[in-house]
Amino acid sequence: MTQTRTAKVERGRSHLGPALQLVHTGRAPTRAVLTAELGVTRATAGAVAAELEALGLIAVDPHPTAVGTQGRPSHGLSVAPRGPVALAVQVHADGFRAALVGLGGTLVGTSAGCGTVDADPAQVLGEAVGAGRELLERSGRRCAGAGLAVPSAVDEPAGTALNPLHLAWEPGVAVRDIFARCLDEAGVELPGPHPPPGHTANDLNLTALAEHRHGAGSGARHLLAVGTGHRGVGGALVLDGRLHTGSSGLAMEVGHLTVDPHGRRCHCGSRGCLDVETDPLALLTAAGRDPGPETSLLDQAAELIRSEYETDAAVRSAVQLLVDRLGFGLASLVNILNPDRVVLGGLHRRLVEVEGERLRAVVADRSLWGSGGMPIRAASLDHGALVGAAELAWQPVLEDPLTVLGN
Incomplete structure (x- = not known):
């Protein structure tokens, strides 16, 4: 120089x-x-x-x-089209997905593994990191960091998964430490003078972060994100560009908002929570379909809407039932939080795509602020949690690129 x-x-x-x-x-x-x-x-x-x-x-x-x-x-x-990438991993109720994500939220490659998630987090995390390592080797690109999305509130600063309700993991498992150990054992080289362990956070929080930076939430000041993946429902709030995670990372557990007092028994002990009334299993059950073992519940529910919503009255009725329940929950959240935009992910993304007018009408009818035309949009990223996990990994680079990557 x-x-x-x-x-x-x-x-x-x-x-x-x-x-x-x-x-x-x-x-x-x-x-x-x-x-x-x-x-x-x-x-x-x-x-x-x-x-x-x-x-x-x-x-x-x-x-x-x-x-x-x-x-x-x-x-x-x-x-840069051939610049460094972040290694992102998502664990869900039906397995895992690993990905390489470049700057700009660009997916470079993905690898999925399906099946029952073992009670030992090291088993699935080891497989996922191994798949990520193979992606890195094939790409020939430098790793800028690693991030993990899990379907649980993650306690800060301990990095423990407090309530992995849809996994067989014990509450309070030290998932961040296990992820870091798997990265080390797989030989994934992380940059910087003092490489941090793998970053870990709740999957819906990360989806919200990704949508705010690269997707349907771009430009929103106060963004509310709600979504359902393979099982359960999560929520997140982005305030002035930063995730609101509460005092210890446990804020926005919206899945346990009651939308039907006489509904299904929830994992939390209550009844009729969003978590069990508006997830993929709820849709399949309402439509009279038995879930099969071939693909994930999310894929089965999405395919049911895609292929039979227009032709099967039972499917259409099930979609409308979930839309009404989701609208009840969103109205309460809008009343409390007053966001300027709502983004829906996972199966909820499909619901707003086919019954958006009905959903907006329910929210407007039951909320103080939703009647003013507040945007409710479908998430635009196909793998928002993975892109968000990569955002965690990219953050040290975004704050000080010369220190982290200058060597």
Whole structure:
């Protein structure tokens, strides 16, 4: 690095992280926009972009195509197409999925494993990390970190899964430590002078984070996310760009909001919770279908809506029943939280796609704030929890890319 470039980088080093975050989230597509967003000179913005490019994180295009503009177009900025990736793992009631996720929330590759999740978390986490290691080897790309999504509230700072209700794990299992050990045993090399252990959080929290940065929640100030994956229902709240997790990581357990006092017995001991009234098993049961062992419950429920919603009255009635129950729950949450956007994931994403008007009407009828046209949208990311797990892994890089990846 020349003396002149070194001086420019030192002046702009504090802007490396914010600049990378702007490119990562698509808010700085050109160097001109980056200059304006950072509030720096063109020279400083150029030095910052050049350093991020040298780290292999972004690509700078000096000759972008100008569309509808006058004068010379600004340099284009994008994430590097062959840059580092984060290793993301999601464990759910029907198995696991591992993925490599690049900057910008781009899925580079995935690998799934289905079957009964053993009572020992090390068994499934070892398999998932092994699958991730194979993806890394095939990709030939550098690993920027690792993140894990689990269907449980995760206690902070201990990293324990407090209520993995739909897994055979014991409550309070030290899932973050086990994940870190599996990464070490698999030989996954993590960057930085003091590589952190694998990051771990609740799957719906991570889905909300991913949707806020890269999906249907982009631009929302107060985002409420609710979703159901393979079993159960979760919720999350993003306030001014940050996840609201409460004092110890346990906030927003919305699955245990009662929507039918005379409904099914829930795992928590109550009756008629969202967790058991609006998940894939609830839909299959309401439609008179016996779940099969071939694929996950989520896949079976989604396929039922896709293939039979238009032609089978029982399926249509089941969908409407779940939509009404979901609407009751959302109305209560909207009354309490007053979000400016709601994003629905998992099976709930399919419900809003086919019965969105009905759902919005239920929420508007029962809430103080939902009648004002508050957007209720389907999640736009196919693997939001994995993208969110990768966001955990990327966060140290986004905060200080030179320290973490400079060597």
